[in-house]
Amino acid sequence: MARLICLAVGYLCGLFQTAYIYGKSKGIDIREKGSGNAGTTNTLRTFGLKAGILVLFGDILKCAAACLIARYVIAPKMAPELNYLLVLYAAAGAILGHNFPFYMHFKGGKGIAATAGLIICFHWHFFIMGVIVFFGTFFTTHYVSLGSLLVYAGFMIQIIVEGQMGVFGMSQAALNEMYIVAAFLAVMAYCKHRENIKRLVKGQERKTYLKKEDTTK
16 A cells, blocks of 8 residues: 555656646747657757756656655655655656656656656665766766666666665565566666667767757757
């Protein structure tokens, strides 16, 4: 029951579509511009840096809110020994809500900024990993997609390694369940980025620059 509650709470949080709401405030459906994705990168390219930052923080915060509710409200009352697992379920719900919002005909974003909310709240080790991998990749290559995919790969490796080291203090059965949920999120992220992966392989992926005037490069 705790798992379902965390998923539901997460999904409701994920329905706050920052990019879509921002675009509508400007009279534009962000899904009809650029890549058609209701997320941070497309907002950055369409509206500029300030809009991109606003949407980024909005998407991070909605997932972080779901994670914090799971950690400090749901887990202590229902299953304190499964704290990290329930946080992951809440994040999964938020990412699903972001990617597949029912009121937008299930056409949302790709869940990367929302995933940042999970990484920030999950454990400080993961926050350090995420910052180093994403920004190291982005400022070296200017490929947001590549940085995002590498963060997910790093997340999967790190969660298994630290889980087996006893960092999360859970039973092996709970750890195995956590690995499955994390793998589901990683597979979903890679599926959502399948076109990006094809373009990366062909050397055709569009680069993203922080200065709006450079986005055409």
